[in-house]
Structures are given as C-alpha cells and as structure tokens.
Amino acid sequence: MKVVVIGAGMVGSAVTGRLLSLGSISKISLLDKNEEKAKGEVMDYSHTTAYNYNPSATLEVGDYSDCAEADLIILTAGPSVKEGQSRRDLAKINSEITTDIMSQVMEYTTDAIIIPVTNPVDIVAYSAVKAGYERQKVIGTGTLVDSARLMRIIANEYELDPKNVFGYLLGEHGESSFVPWSIAGICGYNFDTFAQIRGLDVCLNKPEIVEEVKSIGFDIWQKKGFTNHGIAAGVERIVKAISIDEKAVLPVSVYLEGEYEIEDVALSIPCVIGENGIEKILEFPLQEEELEQLHQSAESLQKTIKEI
Numbered sequence: 001m002k003v004v005v006i007g008a009g010m011v012g013s014a015v016t017g018r019l020l021s022l023g024s025i026s027k028i029s030l031l032d033k034n035e036e037k038a039k040g041e042v043m044d045y046s047h048t049t050a051y052n053y054n055p056s057a058t059l060e061v062g063d064y065s066d067c068a069e070a071d072l073i074i075l076t077a078g079p080s081v082k083e084g085q086s087r088r089d090l091a092k093i094n095s096e097i098t099t100d101i102m103s104q105v106m107e108y109t110t111d112a113i114i115i116p117v118t119n120p121v122d123i124v125a126y127s128a129v130k131a132g133y134e135r136q137k138v139i140g141t142g143t144l145v146d147s148a149r150l151m152r153i154i155a156n157e158y159e160l161d162p163k164n165v166f167g168y169l170l171g172e173h174g175e176s177s178f179v180p181w182s183i184a185g186i187c188g189y190n191f192d193t194f195a196q197i198r199g200l201d202v203c204l205n206k207p208e209i210v211e212e213v214k215s216i217g218f219d220i221w222q223k224k225g226f227t228n229h230g231i232a233a234g235v236e237r238i239v240k241a242i243s244i245d246e247k248a249v250l251p252v253s254v255y256l257e258g259e260y261e262i263e264d265v266a267l268s269i270p271c272v273i274g275e276n277g278i279e280k281i282l283e284f285p286l287q288e289e290e291l292e293q294l295h296q297s298a299e300s301l302q303k304t305i306k307e308i
Contacts, residue, residue, distance in 0.1 A: 029062025140253025
C-alpha cells in the first residue's frame, strides 16, 4: 500500500511515524509547502528503520504527482488552533486550503481514499467531498480520538482494558458532540450491570465524563502546545482497517445524504470501514433525545458552512 501524507507538521510527522510501524505500507511520500521541513522529517525517520521489526517502508519527500499511485492520501496541512481560538475559527482558511489541495490531488487521482485530519475536520471532510470527490472515499477522523478518550476514562473506572468498552461520541468533532449512552456498554452489558458482575461500586457521572472528554484535548494543548499522538493513533486505526479490509466499525466523519434525516453536512457516524473506504453508514436506532442531539450538531455545523 502506498500512502501520501500532505503536511509535515506535528500531526503529519506523528502520523508518518505510526504508519512506518504498521508493516503493511510499502511507500510513504511526505509533502509540505516547506520542503526543507519535509526533508528533515524523512531523514530523521529513515534512521529508525534499521530497528523496526517489520518490513521497512520506502520513505521520501514527495509532490502531488505521487498521488497518482497512492492508495491513501492523508490531509494534515493547515494551521492548527492557537490560544483563544476554537476549531471553528479555522473553518474558512482550512476549507480554502483543502479545496486547493483537492484540486491538485484530483489532477492525478480520484481513486485514492482521502483521510482528512486537519481541524475543523468535519468542515475539511465536507470541503473534500464538495471539491468533487466520492463521499465513500472521504473518511474524516472526526470523533475517533474523542471516542478513544471516552473508552479510556470509562475503563479506568472499571479497572479494565479500554478495548472492552463500547461507546462513541457522535456528531461534530467539537462542542456539539454527544455520547449516545443507549448504545454504550461493556462486553454486552450496561454499565450498572457490569459493575455488579465485576464487584465494583461504580456509578458513572455521565455529564462529567462527557465534559472531561471534550476538554481533555485543550488540557493537552495547554501542557505541550499541540496534540498529535492520539490523533495519529486514530489515523493508524483507519489505515489498518483499510489495508486489511477489516470491516471495522468506527465513528468517523462522513458526508451524509439523508441518513438520520440529515444531509449536506459531514459529521461522525459509526461506519463500516474496509478496503473500499466507507462501505456502510450505520443508522443505529437512537433514542429520541439522542437523535435530537445529532440533529442539533448537524445544524450547528451547517451554520458554520453557510457563514464561510
């Protein structure tokens, strides 16, 4: 599998590192408008391959012509959130950057799967589809990292590995996201029942958990100036699902055309991911309140889209 990573910043660099460890990637081309930055990252990472206990990928500084042979194109280009900004403050500039990138990508391919990572990721994914790309081939990282944080926080309460927790944040990757608790649980049981089975006196404070999940990214940003490892792991998870045709169910940002009675917006919904990209958008029977929250999230994003 050949991958093009567009953007060699903190996130693009971390994504490149995660992909190198997969073992299923044959070639990675790293693009950046600052070519010297891309060269530096390629040189640095090339010195790690002697110690990788998996097949070594070819790593190079690339250009848009490399998209012609790419199976996956990962979009991390664009400025990140600065102090006092929200993800939405970046909407106009990063949607314009995405439109420009997509026009250059589409000179060489309309077959590769596009993975938007740049924030606000729902707006960026929407812009990629509106540039003329098939929606099934545009998989925004969306609430993937938020959902991972949710599972980690809940797992800590029950003294479990987070992979045993089933739960998502859906909607916008941002303030209007929500947890559909009606479809969340542990190993097929609701949280209260599992606590009894486990012999633990645990009662989840669900509003507090949701608030923690939404704020933790900002907490990380305050401490180190950026976030990159969590989202890089999320990108790796999507790439793995595609590379082995896993048919994994992941909460990713997808352009909707009537699902959940929502259209002309991209936001996170559980989707089946395989070698062809988004193979099925799953319409869970959400409770009325949860469905309303999803619609409110969609309307909030649509308002931003209209503004830009």
